[in-house]
Amino acid sequence: MVPRSLIDIDDVSRDEIIHVLNRAASFKEAAPSRDLLAGVAVLNLFFEASTRTATSFTLAEQRVGADVISFAPGTSSLGKGETIADTAITLRGIGIRVIVVRHPESGFPRRLAETFDGHVINAGDGQHAHPTQALLDLMTLRNEFGRFEGLRVAIVGDILHSRVARSNIVGMKQLGIDVTLVGPPTLLPESFASEGVRIDRDLDAVLGSVDAVMMLRIQRERISTGLLPALDDYTRNYQLNRTRLRGLRTDAVILHPGPYNRGIELTDDVLDDPRSRYVAQVGNGVFVRMAVLDFLVNGATVAA
Amino acid sequence: MRTLVRGGRVIDPASGLDAVRDILIENRFVTQIGEHVDPGDARVVDAAGCIVAPGFIDMHVHLREPGQTHKETIASGSAAAVAGGFTAVACMPNTDPALDSPGVVADVLRRAEAAALARVYPIGAITRNRAGEELAPYHLLADAGCVAFSDDGATIANPRVLRNAARYAADIDAVFISHCEDAHLKGDAVMHEGAASARLGLEGSPGLAEDIIVARDLLIAEDAGKRWHIAHVSTARSLDLVRFARSRGVRVTCEVTPHHLLLLDDRFDGYRADAKVNPPLREDGDRAALLAGVRDGTIDAFATDHAPHGLDEKAQLLEAAPVGFTGLEIAVGAYAAALPDLSLDRYIALMSTNPARILGVPGGSLGVGSLGDVTIFAERAWTIDARLFHSKGKSTPFDGATFGRRPVATLVDGFVVFEHGRVMPRDEGVPA
Numbered sequence: 001m002v003p004r005s006l007i008d009i010d011d012v013s014r015d016e017i018i019h020v021l022n023r024a025a026s027f028k029e030a031a032p033s034r035d036l037l038a039g040v041a042v043l044n045l046f047f048e049a050s051t052r053t054a055t056s057f058t059l060a061e062q063r064v065g066a067d068v069i070s071f072a073p074g075t076s077s078l079g080k081g082e083t084i085a086d087t088a089i090t091l092r093g094i095g096i097r098v099i100v101v102r103h104p105e106s107g108f109p110r111r112l113a114e115t116f117d118g119h120v121i122n123a124g125d126g127q128h129a130h131p132t133q134a135l136l137d138l139m140t141l142r143n144e145f146g147r148f149e150g151l152r153v154a155i156v157g158d159i160l161h162s163r164v165a166r167s168n169i170v171g172m173k174q175l176g177i178d179v180t181l182v183g184p185p186t187l188l189p190e191s192f193a194s195e196g197v198r199i200d201r202d203l204d205a206v207l208g209s210v211d212a213v214m215m216l217r218i219q220r221e222r223i224s225t226g227l228l229p230a231l232d233d234y235t236r237n238y239q240l241n242r243t244r245l246r247g248l249r250t251d252a253v254i255l256h257p258g259p260y261n262r263g264i265e266l267t268d269d270v271l272d273d274p275r276s277r278y279v280a281q282v283g284n285g286v287f288v289r290m291a292v293l294d295f296l297v298n299g300a301t302v303a304a
Numbered sequence: 305m306r307t308l309v310r311g312g313r314v315i316d317p318a319s320g321l322d323a324v325r326d327i328l329i330e331n332r333f334v335t336q337i338g339e340h341v342d343p344g345d346a347r348v349v350d351a352a353g354c355i356v357a358p359g360f361i362d363m364h365v366h367l368r369e370p371g372q373t374h375k376e377t378i379a380s381g382s383a384a385a386v387a388g389g390f391t392a393v394a395c396m397p398n399t400d401p402a403l404d405s406p407g408v409v410a411d412v413l414r415r416a417e418a419a420a421l422a423r424v425y426p427i428g429a430i431t432r433n434r435a436g437e438e439l440a441p442y443h444l445l446a447d448a449g450c451v452a453f454s455d456d457g458a459t460i461a462n463p464r465v466l467r468n469a470a471r472y473a474a475d476i477d478a479v480f481i482s483h484c485e486d487a488h489l490k491g492d493a494v495m496h497e498g499a500a501s502a503r504l505g506l507e508g509s510p511g512l513a514e515d516i517i518v519a520r521d522l523l524i525a526e527d528a529g530k531r532w533h534i535a536h537v538s539t540a541r542s543l544d545l546v547r548f549a550r551s552r553g554v555r556v557t558c559e560v561t562p563h564h565l566l567l568l569d570d571r572f573d574g575y576r577a578d579a580k581v582n583p584p585l586r587e588d589g590d591r592a593a594l595l596a597g598v599r600d601g602t603i604d605a606f607a608t609d610h611a612p613h614g615l616d617e618k619a620q621l622l623e624a625a626p627v628g629f630t631g632l633e634i635a636v637g638a639y640a641a642a643l644p645d646l647s648l649d650r651y652i653a654l655m656s657t658n659p660a661r662i663l664g665v666p667g668g669s670l671g672v673g674s675l676g677d678v679t680i681f682a683e684r685a686w687t688i689d690a691r692l693f694h695s696k697g698k699s700t701p702f703d704g705a706t707f708g709r710r711p712v713a714t715l716v717d718g719f720v721v722f723e724h725g726r727v728m729p730r731d732e733g734v735p736a
Contacts, residue, residue, distance in 0.1 A: 082621060106505040109577025128505030166505055191502040251552075272419050 005113040005120040006197040008129035009171040023291035037066035042098040044070040060289035088116035134167035148175035157216030214255040308343040312351025312695035317653035318669035327717035329676035358670040359391025361659035371400025382421035382534035384695035386722040388632040389711030391677035404429035406448035408528035420729040438452040444475040470528035484517035492498030496569040511539040522549040533683040534558040538583040540593030562638035577625030612697020630697035636708025676718030722732040
């Protein structure tokens with residue numbers, strides 16, 4: 001049997017997502033024994049800089065007792081000098097059983113998983129996917145609302161360049177969450193609309209009707225590459241700020257994958273707002289990653 | 305040298321002939337066509353149960369020589385051509401050095417002659433080194449044997465340069481061929497921009513990148529009075545622009561590849577580069593428009609854009625992998641699979657008669673006095689096995705596909721250069 005990998009959130013079924021979230025919740029309640037992954041070598045292979053995700057994975061790996069190796073090859077060496085297949089064979093030969101990989105190009109983890117005789121966990125590839133981020137977002141939503149079916153979530157900002165948005169769209173659709181995408185046409189083409197996923201250009205009209213709003217990071221290079229005009233034109237339409245917070249329901253929550261840009265997609269008022277769940281999100285990240293490691297390596301019997 | 309092609313169903317769109325006939329070729333030319341021709345001492349090619357057509361001409365191939373002979377050589381590309389049922393190919397100038405001087409063109413022709421398989425017609429560059437700045441010497445290139453001009457994949461960005469090129473070369477009949485992709489709209493795209501690229505998180509190139517250059521180039525064609533050909537159309541709107549230009553009297557033709565007729569932008573889920581190509585595989589609406597464009601006559605020619613690369617090169621990540629793939633040895637079957645309802649007469653016109661007319665080269669007809677270039681094919685199922693290609697380029701998204709039409713034998717100047725799966729060089733050099 002081919003070892004299972006997590007490249008995007010649709011590599012696991014709806015029931016498996018629930019299982020992983022249950023495990024994560026139990027780990028949060030009581031730390032598991034540190035031998036769940038005893039003797040399993042995990043390689044953190046980050047071709048792209050990361051602080052939160054790399055730290056979160058490393059801590060998760062240590063808490064389930066894995067042998068942890070972290071390596072940041074930079075973007076130019078591995079995977080180019082030798083083929084992806086050669087890299088995979090070499091790492092397996094050394095004894096690596098799990099590769100946690102981040103890469104600037106969409107698709108690298110998928111290609112790696114094809115030839116690596118072990119588990120690959122995608123820690124973010126290009127603009128494609130970031131499944132553990134989606135899982136921690138889902139965990140945060142479930143803590144808050146106790147359910148998924150019928151929840152209404154708005155994802156706001158640079159959808160086009162966001163692997164967080166893509167994985168969340170896939171995961172939320174699987175779980176029956178009603179998704180509205182909000183952003184300007186240059187960062188949110190019409191092609192993102194699909195069954196269960198709406199596009200709306202009017203953030204003010206959307207805010208009053210959602211249970212959660214996820215604000216995505218806006219990068220300044222979107223201005224130099226001609227996708228956005230001056231930032232204040234963007235903030236006029238899409239920034240979450242003191243005025244717009246009044247339009248958000250009192251029982252709604254605010255998510256952000258981080259790192260956030262204060263004064264661009266959100267203002268300080270948002271971070272201070274009691275509805276903000278950023279700290280809960282990063283906390284949940286460690287438990288979700290522990291649960292994913294446990295699920296992929298040890299498997300689970302999930303009732304259909 | 306005498307060859308008799310016996311008992312095949314001869315279809316010649318140029319004359320309207322469609323009947324079982326024997327064809328006798330003597331000293332390079334067809335001398336007799338009849339129900340029963342006495343072979344005498346002629347070599348006999350049994351074509352019973354097969355279709356006999358004027359030699360197929362692929363007016364868009366990349367032979368990689370000079371400069372990239374690890375991908376293809378003129379010899380290996382010529383072998384792929386005749387094995388694929390083509391008696392002639394027109395090769396694009398994106399070699400190293402580019403086909404922008406008579407010496408390089410002469411070298412290509414010498415190598416083609418030495419290979420002694422398919423005819424090779426060089427396409428000269430429009431600008432020096434295909435850099436889009438200085439004009440190439442059109443008259444000298446035409447004298448050296450260039451049958452058309454193109455900068456191919458390097459779409460000329462500056463319309464002033466292209467307009468001047470078209471005006472300067474207006475007195476040469478050789479057509480200008482445009483590969484239409486606006487570099488700014490295309491950006492770093494690895495595929496078509498649409499729902500699939502959005503889902504996969506891959507950079508996409510919109511259909512607009514093609515349309516806008518088709519429109520521009522056809523306006524320049526009209527302005528300069530230059531005959532024009534649009535390479536590998538891939539969008540519905542490009543075809544509309546061609547129709548519009550024709551309605552204004554512009555002399556414009558266009559071609560379509562097998563992959564744009566058969567494949568869509570849904571082939572990137574595995575993030576593999578085997579279907580990475582320029583212009584990219586599009587959406588179903590475009591594909592439907594291309595099929596309709598063949599049926600209604602908007603599209604004049606079939607051309608493969610044969611673009612061989614090493615398997616190791618194509619195995620790289622999407623961004624690094626080169627664009628294009630091999631086409632010569634799948635074309636006969638792939639076009640039939642795309643358009644099973646297309647009449648054989650029209651199929652042969654698009655494979656032979658029209659490319660010959662567009663390029664202004666001999667061939668494209670099969671009557672007494674015609675060149676002895678003959679393609680024999682059959683309605684027989686076969687499965688593509690890229691490992692068996694004569695081309696050095698073994699990468700094709702059609703590997704493993706089963707098609708219902710296949711090449712059987714290929715004759716150039718009356719010499720059998722392909723039969724029974726074997727490629728055989730002519731035993732004497734013949735000027736191309």
